[in-house]
Amino acid sequence: MREQPDATRRKLLKGLAGYSLSATLFPATTMADQSTTISRAIPGTAERLPAIGLGTWQSFDISARQDLAEAKQSLRLLAGQGYSVVDSSPMYGKSEAVVGQLASELGLEGKLFLATKVWTRGYDAGVRQMEESCRLMATRCMDLMQIHNLVDAAIHVKTLREWKEAGRIRYFGISHYHASAYGEVERFMKAEHPDFLQINYSLAEPESAERLLPLARDLGIAVIVNRPFAEGELFNRVKGRALPGWAADFDAASWAQFFLKWILADSAVTCAVPGTRKPNYLQDNMAAARGRLPDPALRARMSTLMRFTP
């Protein structure tokens, strides 16, 4: 059932021209050690983040006992293997509270890189919401506070600078999930120079590589990738299809790793946050941050495969 390697590198590089956009890639031969987790530096700091984290939209908006047990197991797994980034938002229902409660039960204080968002209008409402997020996520200092979908960004960015100065957050950023907002995102990045950009980027939604990711690299802005599976759509596209044999050339053992390694091969990316609470999915996703990454030719081949997989 496995696809046979067929095209030559040259043929693939030719195909690369129109599709890889301006991504700067890591050579496939680096980071081949399966026991080492790929991590990326937050620009301008000595701090590194494991290149895979955990998204909690829907997946952690839960209250059933069984779901909480599953989420707890995932958080234990994440931290136990040295991964740390957990992304939430007040928009995600119970997610912040669930992360905070489970992290406390597991004694993970200080072991996670907690990222959440401000998602409201007005200075006072923003302050109240961020204070509540810190309470719910059981931290006095949030690692990363992002302006969710740029809502009232001009107001919140001032508060975020004050909070950073006061040590109430360590980094601030903006987030969005849709190409229609890229112009506004770009203007914000240039004007405000946030520490982090969180943006959608995947084999199904590669457009942020056109301008935003190169800009982030140029400005020294860390990048968190959301919707790495286009909210699961990528799995639908490959349903019933075997992983191509050449995925072994960059140590991808599953479709999830195939999709994530394509993202991580872009050097502008600091971390991707696939959403799940399932321990087996999380384990699968974390493995994408080990072993080799695809080189430009392989990456082009991945893009071509997915373009022709409706």
Ligand SMILES: NC(=O)c1ccc[n+]([C@@H]2O[C@H](COP(=O)([O-])OP(=O)(O)OC[C@H]3O[C@@H](n4cnc5c(N)ncnc54)[C@H](OP(=O)(O)O)[C@@H]3O)[C@@H](O)[C@H]2O)c1
């Ligand atoms: N504007 C914003 O700031 C913004 C917008 C969107 C997303 N985000 C952040 O980004 C995170 C990720 O985005 P997302 O959750 O929308 O979409 P996603 O990560 O692209 O996809 C999530 C889907 O993939 C499935 N999945 C995860 N790992 C899998 C695996 N190893 N094998 C098979 N299926 C797998 C999940 O299944 P199960 O549900 O069954 O686990 C879920 O259906 C969010 O959770 C959130 O933290 C932020």
